[in-house]
Amino acid sequence: TKSESVNGRNRPRNGDKNDNKGGNENDRLRRGIRKLPPLTPCPATHPSYVDEDAYPECFDENWDTHMKRKELWGAVRTAVPPERRVTHILLSRVSNIVVDAGPGSSACNAPGTETLKATLREARAPSVGVKVYALFSIDDESFSEADRVPDVVAWNQYCATCPNEKFDGVTINNE
DSSP: OOEEEETTEEEEOTTSTTSTTTSOHHHHHHTTOOOOOOOOOOOTTSTTTTOTTTOGGGOOOSSSSHHHHHHHHHHHTOOOOGGGOOOEEEEOSOHHHHTTOOTTOGGGGSTTHHHHHHHHHHHTSTTTOOEEEEEEOOOOTTOGGGGGHHHHHHIIIIIOSSGGGSOSEEEEOOO
């Protein structure tokens, strides 16, 4: 590869396969960097862009299938310096699963419960080892995200069948 000296250091010239785009494909793979598929554009300027039924491609969970979780844990485990390591994840779209959890409640058997439990257990596996917070984002003036906190407490108390199926906390995003 042709290089030129910049501040006493050799740098690849523009157009070479090891230019400033992170190296060639083999270099990226060696460093654990994968080329991601292109994102589906979500029409942020469209008045109904937040409508999940109209734009389902804009509302994709990264934890609702085994393969998606495998990708998520792979990203979490990426070899980085300790100060840049992912130690917490904020798990969104859990409200419909944890809502109304409580003693004798059918919420502990609601659709998605087993997937959520698997996600929480996998997050605590020694190979992953991250804390998981439930993320709520309702964005209303009454700050109703706070009303979901007791649901997470009840989930931890009544639905989690082992410590690894419990949330570590709750995060609220109200804009």
